[in-house]
Amino acid sequence: MIFKQLLILIALLLIVGHAKAGGWISSGGENFHDGKNPWFLKGETIRYCILHSDNDFSMSETEVEHSLETALKYWQSEFSKKINSFGKKINFDLGSNILLKTSGDCKGDEDLRVIFGYSELNSQEKNYLGKDYKKYLGVTVRTDYETTWLRGKGFIYIAGDKGTNQYDAKEDIIKNAWEHKELLAWALIHELGHVFGIPHMGNSFMSEIFMDLLVSKYYYQDFKKLGYESFLSSPEKTQGCTYLPPESYNYFELDLKVSCLRGQWKSVKQFDIYAVYNDGKEELVAQALGLNLDLKGIRSRPVSYLKLTSEQKVFSASEINHRSLVPGPFQERVSKKGKMVILKSLKTYPVHMEVSPESITIISEVNNKLETVFSYNSSVTSALGQMLEIMP
Ligand SMILES: [Zn+2]
Numbered sequence: 001m002i003f004k005q006l007l008i009l010i011a012l013l014l015i016v017g018h019a020k021a022g023g024w025i026s027s028g029g030e031n032f033h034d035g036k037n038p039w040f041l042k043g044e045t046i047r048y049c050i051l052h053s054d055n056d057f058s059m060s061e062t063e064v065e066h067s068l069e070t071a072l073k074y075w076q077s078e079f080s081k082k083i084n085s086f087g088k089k090i091n092f093d094l095g096s097n098i099l100l101k102t103s104g105d106c107k108g109d110e111d112l113r114v115i116f117g118y119s120e121l122n123s124q125e126k127n128y129l130g131k132d133y134k135k136y137l138g139v140t141v142r143t144d145y146e147t148t149w150l151r152g153k154g155f156i157y158i159a160g161d162k163g164t165n166q167y168d169a170k171e172d173i174i175k176n177a178w179e180h181k182e183l184l185a186w187a188l189i190h191e192l193g194h195v196f197g198i199p200h201m202g203n204s205f206m207s208e209i210f211m212d213l214l215v216s217k218y219y220y221q222d223f224k225k226l227g228y229e230s231f232l233s234s235p236e237k238t239q240g241c242t243y244l245p246p247e248s249y250n251y252f253e254l255d256l257k258v259s260c261l262r263g264q265w266k267s268v269k270q271f272d273i274y275a276v277y278n279d280g281k282e283e284l285v286a287q288a289l290g291l292n293l294d295l296k297g298i299r300s301r302p303v304s305y306l307k308l309t310s311e312q313k314v315f316s317a318s319e320i321n322h323r324s325l326v327p328g329p330f331q332e333r334v335s336k337k338g339k340m341v342i343l344k345s346l347k348t349y350p351v352h353m354e355v356s357p358e359s360i361t362i363i364s365e366v367n368n369k370l371e372t373v374f375s376y377n378s379s380v381t382s383a384l385g386q387m388l389e390i391m392p
Pocket of ligand 1: 190191200
């Protein structure tokens with residue numbers, strides 16, 4: 001096995017405060033051609049360990065471990081989804097990875113070291129973060145990449161929130177962020193996304209401003225309450241109340257006591273719509289049926305890529321169609337066409353749906369006019385959107 005020792009190659013840095021956030025940082029001179037590859041592929045066993053400093057961290061080691069497990073499970077379940085029957089040759093199959101936590105302290109040969117608190121970093125890692133280390137809230141660094149078997153190694157560092165080495169909590173950043181286990185799980189979901197090859201992208205929790213918002217005193221309460229949404233596919237069930245335009249009351253033949261609508265996928269071809277009453281009761285009021293992909297409306301894109309090296313032995317030439325760039329898991333962005341059946345009167349209307357992880361919009365033809373009759377937006381995306389609106 002040829003071990004290509006690289007100096008620290010990737011850093012997806014998140015900086016607290018006003019410093020420049022995100023982007024790729026290099027210690028200089030490396031070849032970046034495989035720098036964005038996921039660290040692991042196809043059902044491999046990933047050995048990880050945890051280092052935790054009581055002096056630096058509000059949360060105990062057990063609690064920290066629990067948040068990490070939540071984040072790991074989140075990505076495993078995401079990558080297990082079979083959402084795209086098109087455009088997919090090899091999706092890395094990250095859902096079948098076996099995650100193995102090593103017992104005791106990190107020994108150094110683990111694939112992934114998750115480090116909670118500055119005191120637990122070794123001198124090389126401390127050097128890498130430099131003297132301005134307090135600006136970082138979290139960072140993911142790949143330290144080695146093995147080009148035959150396409151495996152990476154490295155660490156996730158989460159800055160502590162107490163003691164002398166805590167992150168800079170100035171201006172609108174909260175102190176002691178890690179007293180809130182939900183916030184730590186969110187931070188780990190973001191950082192693990194980088195381990196799995198996802199760069200900063202989109203308007204959700206892989207956005208480059210996400211970590212700043214997560215610990216912002218204006219928004220952290222929201223993130224404590226928001227559920228972990230799917231990154232790759234449209235939500236199986238929409239959460240919360242969706243916007244209900246006045247026209248929808250007529251269209252769905254709703255009682256005025258209905259305060260909002262909730263949608264739920266029954267199959268890839270069926271989306272059910274429930275009316276939610278003021279008292280919380282729900283009633284099935286309509287069904288979008290026979291939903292077929294509109295081939296002109298497919299905008300799904302891979303969330304990561306795998307750049308192959310000439311030394312790689314994981315894929316055969318025919319398996320990858322003799323290419324050196326292989327798309328990773330796809331994010332669902334599609335249009336669908338079908339018909340809406342209103343259950344009260346059994347009236348039917350043609351419908352057009354726009355579907356993505358962040359939103360679902362249903363446009364229907366009513367008396368030769370197009371109307372938006374159902375509109376869902378993810379709470380995470382909405383929270384990020386609000387923040388961007390108030391920026392100058
Ligand atoms: Zn990031």
